[in-house]
Amino acid sequence: MADQTRPSVTLALMREMGLTEETLARRKAFLELRDEDSERLRGLHDLAQQYAERVIEDFYAHLLSFEESKKFFTDPVVLARVKAAQKQYFLRLTQGHYDAAYVEDRLRIGVAHERIDLPIELYLSAYNFYLRTVMKHFVEAYGNHPEQVIPLFLSLLKLVFFDMGLATETYLFQRERTIREQQEAIREISTPVLPLRERLLLLPIIGAIDSPRAQQITTQLLHGIRTHRAKVVVMDITGVPTVDSAIANHLLQTVQAARLMGAIVIVSGLSPEVAHALVRLGVDLGTVQTVGTLQDGIEAAEQLLGYAVHKVESATADRPVERS
C-alpha cells in the first residue's frame, strides 16, 4: 500500500489536540479569517518575497542582541539553517491555502521550538517583531495610502494570531502531556498491595492523598482482597501528612466496603497530627479498628488470623556477623 504513508508525529499530535477540519474552521471563524483575507494575503506574496530577506536579517540582528536568545544560535551552521527555515515560514504566510496541511506545518515548528525549550516570550516577540517590520515595508511599498495598507495588515494580523494560537497551544499541550505522563507514573508506583502472610495484605500509603488517589486506593484494596483472598488488611498511613474530611470519609467507606466482602481493615500509623485533624473534623472512625503503629497493626492482624510469632532462642541475627 504505497499510497498510504504512515501518519507523521505532527498528524498524531493534531488528532490528540482535536484539530480537525471542523475545529479549524471554528478557529478561523473566531478570528474572522475568511477567503477574502486569504486572497488579499496571496496578493502580497510578490512584495513579501522582496522584503523577506531584509525582515529576516533585521529579526536575527534583534534576537542576537539579547543574551537569552543568543544562546540558541551559537553555531553559525545552525543559524543559517534556522534563518532559511524562518524565511520559508514567513513566506508561507502569504501563499494562501490555510488548511490542515498549513496547520500541520505550523505545529511541526511549534514542537521543534518546544523541544529546544525556546521561551514562549521569544516566540511571541518574534511575531510582534514581524508584524512591526512588515508594517514598515507596507508603508514603503504603498506610500501614503492607508486605505490599501490597513486591510492588508488586518488580514495578516488575523493569520498571525491564528498561528500564535496554534503555536502556544502546541507548547501547552506538550507540557501538559509531560505532566500527565508523570502523574500516571506516580499513580502506578503509589499504592502497592503487598501480601504479608497467607490471607493478610499490607497496603502502605505514602504521601498526600487527593481524590483520584483515594479512589485508586479503594480499587487496589478491594480488588486486592479478591485476588489474594485476604481476610485482614493493614492499611498503613504513617506516611500520610494530612487527611481532610472528604478523604477520611472515603477511607471509611472503603473499610465498610471491604467488610461487605468479608475482610477486616486495620488502619495503622495515625500520626498525632492526623488524629487531631480527624477529631477536629468530627470524622467518626469509631467503627474502624485503628492502631498507632504499623507494628501494632501487623500484630493485631496476626492475632485475628490466629498467627502467633515466637522468638527462637538461637536466632541468627543475635550471632556476631561472620567476616569472610
Place this chain on the structure above:
Amino acid sequence: MRVPILKQGPYLIASIQDALTDEDLAQLQQELVARVGQYRTRGVIIDVAALDVMDSFASRTLRDLAHAIKLRGARTVIVGIQPDVAFSMVRLGLSLVGADTALDLEDGLALLEQHV
C-alpha cells in the same frame, strides 16, 4: 429466573447466577425462610458473586431475609460481593446489617462452622 437452593449438611446454599428481578428476589426470600424449618438448618449461605449491581431493593430484601432466617433460628452469610458492588453499596448507604459477609463460599462455610 429461579435460584436453586442446595442442602449441604446443616446448611442451605443459594447461588444466584444471574441478575434477578424483584419478584425472583421475593420468591427466594420466601423459599429460603420456609426451607430453614424443613431441614433443621443452622446456616444459610447466599452467593451473589455473579451480581454486577446491588440496588436498594436487593440489599433490603437480603437484610430482611437474614432477619427472618435469624428468627427461625439460623444464621445468614452473604458471600462473593464484588469489589465494585461493595463500594457502590457503601456509597449509596446500603448496608447488610444482620447478615454476615464473607469472601466466597469456602469462607462462608468456615464462618458458619466457627459460629454455629
